[in-house]
Structure formats: C-alpha cells, structure tokens
Amino acid sequence: MAYSLNKAQIIGVLGDKPKMSYTKNDNTPVANLSVGTSRMYKDKTTGEFKYTDETWHRVVAFGYLAEKADKLDKMSKVYVEGTILTRDWKNEETGKEGRVTEIRANELIALDKKMPDQTSDEKNSSNSETASKDDDSDDEFPF
Secondary structure, eight states: OOOOOOOOEEEEEEESSEEEEETTTTOEEEEEEEEEEEEEEOTTOOOOEEEEEEEEEEEEHHHHHHHHHHOOOOEEEEEEEEEEEEEEEEOOOOOOEEEEEEEEEEEEEEOOSSSSSSOOHHHHHHHHHHHHTTTTTTOOOOO
8 A cells, every 4th residue: 555644633731831842953942742632422311511531642843833832831722733653762861761652743723712822813813713612612621
C-alpha cells in the first residue's frame, strides 16, 4: 500500500500551563502541553450527562505554535491537530531510557471565549461564530 495517513485531532482542556523550553542547536521555542479529553453520554436511568474515558494526551509544539501555546493557561480549551509520533528518549544524567507517544502539533487553536493571541476585531468575529457553541460548553469537561 503506497498511501498512509497519520493525523490526530483532539479538542480538550489543558491540565496545566504549557511548559516552555528551547532547542539547544537553534534556540527554537518548544512547548509541552498536557491536553485532557473525555467522552460524554446521557445516563438512561437518570437522564443526566456523565463523563467517561478521560484521557491525557502529550502534545508538543514548536516555533510560532509554541509561543502561541505559552499564552494559554491551565483549563484553557484547545483544538490540536498534528501527527502522532513515538520516540525513544534517554536521560543523560541517570542513563534511564524510555519511550513516549505524543502529538506533534501543526495547528493549535484556543477555543475559549477570550483568546489571548487575537486582535479585538478577530475576537468579535470569532465570538459571534462560536457563541452558540460556547454558551453551554463550560461543563463539557469534568477536569
């Protein structure tokens, strides 16, 4: 098979403020994010909405996206699109080795009503488009 697709799309909330660092070679900004997602369903007996399958995703962003991510706070709602990568690592000091799977972001969009990297004109047009979606979405994620 000559074709393949490696694409992840998630919408979730940040578990903490992104952790910023810079590459050794060219000082490129790098942001590490922990994004939580869950699945919502309606309980048949009570009619209440419940959450399940809480999952935390490791996301890494470089360059402009890292700088954009650094403006976000804990519990910010985000859309992340990127490639799923598994990489091996080794701690030079302890010699400990491991393997990590992460999403390497190629798109990062803040979904909160107040978006830190937009001008006031962009906020007004964005808020009018997403107002109906955001009005009742504060309870979408339990964490």
